[in-house]
Amino acid sequence: MQNMQNKQIPDIVVGRLPSYLQMLKRLKTAGETNTSSKELGLKLEISAAQIRKDLSHFGEFGKQGTGYSINYLIECLEDILHVNKVWDMALVGVGFLGHAIANFQGFNHHGFQIKCIFDVDPSKIGQFVAGHIILDISELEKVIRKLNIQVAMITVDADNAQDVADKLVRAGIKSILNYAPVIIKVPSGIQIQYINPIIKLQHMTYYLK
Amino acid sequence: MQNMQNKQIPDIVVGRLPSYLQMLKRLKTAGETNTSSKELGLKLEISAAQIRKDLSHFGEFGKQGTGYSINYLIECLEDILHVNKVWDMALVGVGFLGHAIANFQGFNHHGFQIKCIFDVDPSKIGQFVAGHIILDISELEKVIRKLNIQVAMITVDADNAQDVADKLVRAGIKSILNYAPVIIKVPSGIQIQYINPIIKLQHMTYYLK
DNA sequence: AAGTATGTGTTAAATTTATCACAAAAGTAA
DNA sequence: TTACTTTTGTGATAAATTTAACACATACTT
Numbered sequence: 471m472q473n474m475q476n477k478q479i480p481d482i483v484v485g486r487l488p489s490y491l492q493m494l495k496r497l498k499t500a501g502e503t504n505t506s507s508k509e510l511g512l513k514l515e516i517s518a519a520q521i522r523k524d525l526s527h528f529g530e531f532g533k534q535g536t537g538y539s540i541n542y543l544i545e546c547l548e549d550i551l552h553v554n555k556v557w558d559m560a561l562v563g564v565g566f567l568g569h570a571i572a573n574f575q576g577f578n579h580h581g582f583q584i585k586c587i588f589d590v591d592p593s594k595i596g597q598f599v600a601g602h603i604i605l606d607i608s609e610l611e612k613v614i615r616k617l618n619i620q621v622a623m624i625t626v627d628a629d630n631a632q633d634v635a636d637k638l639v640r641a642g643i644k645s646i647l648n649y650a651p652v653i654i655k656v657p658s659g660i661q662i663q664y665i666n667p668i669i670k671l672q673h674m675t676y677y678l679k
Numbered sequence: 680m681q682n683m684q685n686k687q688i689p690d691i692v693v694g695r696l697p698s699y700l701q702m703l704k705r706l707k708t709a710g711e712t713n714t715s716s717k718e719l720g721l722k723l724e725i726s727a728a729q730i731r732k733d734l735s736h737f738g739e740f741g742k743q744g745t746g747y748s749i750n751y752l753i754e755c756l757e758d759i760l761h762v763n764k765v766w767d768m769a770l771v772g773v774g775f776l777g778h779a780i781a782n783f784q785g786f787n788h789h790g791f792q793i794k795c796i797f798d799v800d801p802s803k804i805g806q807f808v809a810g811h812i813i814l815d816i817s818e819l820e821k822v823i824r825k826l827n828i829q830v831a832m833i834t835v836d837a838d839n840a841q842d843v844a845d846k847l848v849r850a851g852i853k854s855i856l857n858y859a860p861v862i863i864k865v866p867s868g869i870q871i872q873y874i875n876p877i878i879k880l881q882h883m884t885y886y887l888k
Numbered sequence: 889a890a891g892t893a894t895g896t897g898t899t900a901a902a903t904t905t906a907t908c909a910c911a912a913a914a915g916t917a918a
Numbered sequence: 919t920t921a922c923t924t925t926t927g928t929g930a931t932a933a934a935t936t937t938a939a940c941a942c943a944t945a946c947t948t
Binding site for chain 2: 923924925926927928
């Protein structure tokens, strides 16, 4: 039953796996060696049944009566999510946000490594940020292809994000994390995710007076 | 039929409204005055029927045959989401991430204004960041109560996030935007949202080879 | 060794969410 | 006016997702 990725697993299920992995790593760091769907569920505020059902799409990782070995489940989830390697990334846009993200260490600690940084502004090109020289966006396709990078982050403004995304896709990028507050069209097969704190805040103020 | 908030509107519906508002503002900036569920749907990659259905929970804002007046729908959505005012915010944690967020101008441009910043580190307290003096976290409750702040952002590490959230709730905070990679428990009635780019990246690498 | 408690993976039921299809309204043009 | 087009708002329907129920396996207790 292991690794039967044939049945087209719902994306919403895949989207929950990283949080399971994150919690397992926290438990491991805290010195735990075993856990259960019940414990994970309590900590993640997800029902135990849902966690078991989600995992069951990918195989059988637990032992009845015992639960899950934390080390083993971490290994399995890292395999499933393909995060048992370091992913190289490109970053486009060195405004304030891009600058901040270039310096953010959280990516490195989780297997994501910025390899090249681009901007369109001639006054920025050639400058250094977070140990990387800022490259001209006209070199984007050449450099990304040469470095064989598949993951990129967009930190340009809303008006330029689609254009940058198109360039990234042409360069062979397969996954885009977009910080610009705009929906981006990508061909099927290209992954895109959004980071938009304003939308999250506005969602919450609905419930305030 | 206007403003019948009796029927308990699904949170997932509320969560889509900010993106509708964002797109409407973009269309307005671009000089448009009218739009339709069809146009919005195309731009947001959401079905026109879903947009109409979502809006219908709150009232009737369009004209059959004509569509929506952009200005009017923006006003209505701002009313619904309570973003037709400036919300004061507190920020807790002045590590690299907190520093970056304190300087991020995007919040100000959308009606969210940082009013006070806290940290636990004595070497940081008293320093200035983004024009605000960093206050001792021991003053958190007093200051937040005095300023009557309802919205806060957490940018401390995972191990301290729950503790900070508890302090914030005790201080009267009602909505929390949490950047720490951990699920936080809050009493019912308190809103919490998460920003977690690592999880988004790991979601996407599932589809990569 | 027997009995109890725990926890899995699976199947079935219930709930939530999204889509469809259409009557009615509003504009346009002959 | 009348015919035609567009687009809304909304019941009805379909799909997706979550929750609950269950049978079996393992571990612990006495």
